[in-house]
Amino acid sequence: QPAQPTTLAHYLLAMAEVLGRDIVRLRRAFEGVNHSPLGACAITTTGFPIDRARTAALLGFDTPTTNSYASIGAIDYFTEMLASTSVMLINVGRFVQDFLLLAMQEFDGIRLSDGYVQTSSIMPQKRNPVALEHVRILASKALGQATGVFISAHNTPFGDINDVEDDLQPLIANTLRDATRSLSLFAAALSTATFNTETLRRRAGEGFITVSELTDILVRRDKLAFxxxxxxxASCVRLAHERGVALSYDLLQTVACGIINRPVNLTPEEVTMALDPENFVKVRGILGGPAPRETRRAVALERDQERDDEQWYKTRKEALESYPQRLRTAVYSFNPTSESRQGRNP
Structure with missing residues (x-):
């Protein structure tokens, strides 16, 4: 049922906030997995004086794992990653469902570009938003695979066992691959899509969806109990619907006299303003609201967070790409005669 009008920016900012929390969870999962188990050996480490912090650094890890038994027995390094990915996929699926509804002719809110739709072999007019359907099934497929991993790992012994190793690794890899495909396709499809803002603007004033502001202004101006x-x-809406008319100042006063035995202290202009969708949005300017000023603040905040995420990704990517060279340099330092071969080694 129609609820309240808002803006497209307000909805997209909601998406950004939710997906931003997904990024936080994924970053945290990376921090959890980026610890080196090297040196834990079979179970109890080794009697050789290995510097585990040094080997961890050479291999590109942040730190070594701490407890050697946990190093060979724990599986949260992949369950945390899959859990974070699963939450993200659930969020993406909900957003995709909204956009698929908006793409229906009955809603006519979004239009995907030609590269992301498919025609019908029989019906020339069709523009099926198949890209979004692929996003949805890829997300569902990845979520199903992640769930399979969780079920398989449930109630297994805490140790180095096959139940949580070789047979699960392909499922884990496939989950991450399909999740990446889903997100990449979603981003690509939306990047070239256009929104039918005129249709959305017109519908923002239909279905009596601004009347909660009329209720609020009666409380603020006339001091009525909510x-x-x-x-x-509510009585005005019911009568207007039954009569097939708009909610007007005269109807409001007639209903008010029947309920509180007097007209309300509002002018016709104030009633019109209260029912205007742009005014509805404008007056909701507190933290998190859709008003223009608050929207600009929220967009700036999301842009800052986006830059921080991009910098984090760049730094992590560079670290992962550079550790092989650091490792080779360390090895060559023990065998200077091999330095001449350094450039030829992969």
Whole structure:
């Protein structure tokens, strides 16, 4: 049922906030997995004086793992990663469902570019938003594989056992591959999509969806109890719907006199303003609201976070790409005669 009008930016910022939390979880999962188990050996480390911090650094890890038994027995290095990915996929699936509804002719809210739709072999007019359907099934497939890993690992012994190793690794890899494909396709499809803002703007004033502001202004200006104001406005909506007319100043006063035995202290202009969708958005300017000023603040905040995420990714990527060279340099330092071969080694 129609609820309240908002803006496209407000909805997209909600997406950004939710996906931003997904990024936080994925970053945390990376921090959890980026510890080197080298030196834990079979179970109890080794009697050789290995510097585990040094080997961890050479291999590109942040630190070594701490407890050697946990190093060979724990599986949260992949379950945390899959859990974070699963939460993200659930969020993506919900967003995709909204966009698929908006793409229906009955809603006509979004139009994908030609590269992301498919025609019908029989019906020339069709523009099926198949890209979004592929996003949805890839997300569902990845989520199903992740769930399979969780079920397989459930109630297994805490140790180095095959139940949580070789046979699960392909499922884990496939989960991450399909999740990446889903997100990449979703981003690509939306990057070239256009929104039918005129249709959305027109519908923002339909279905009596601004009347909660009329209720609020009756409370603010006429000092009515909210329950009473709600009763008056609900009665106005019911009568307007039954008569097939718009909610007007005269109808409001007639209903008010029948409920509180007097007209309300609002002018016709104030009633019109209260029912205007742009005014509805404008007055909701507190933290998290859709008003223009708050929207600009929220966009700036998301842009800052985006830059931080990009820098984090760049730094991590460079570290992972550079560790092989650091490792070779360390090895060559023990065998200077091999330095001449350094450039030829992969």
């Amino acid at each position: 329950r009473t104001a709600h009763q008056i406005v």
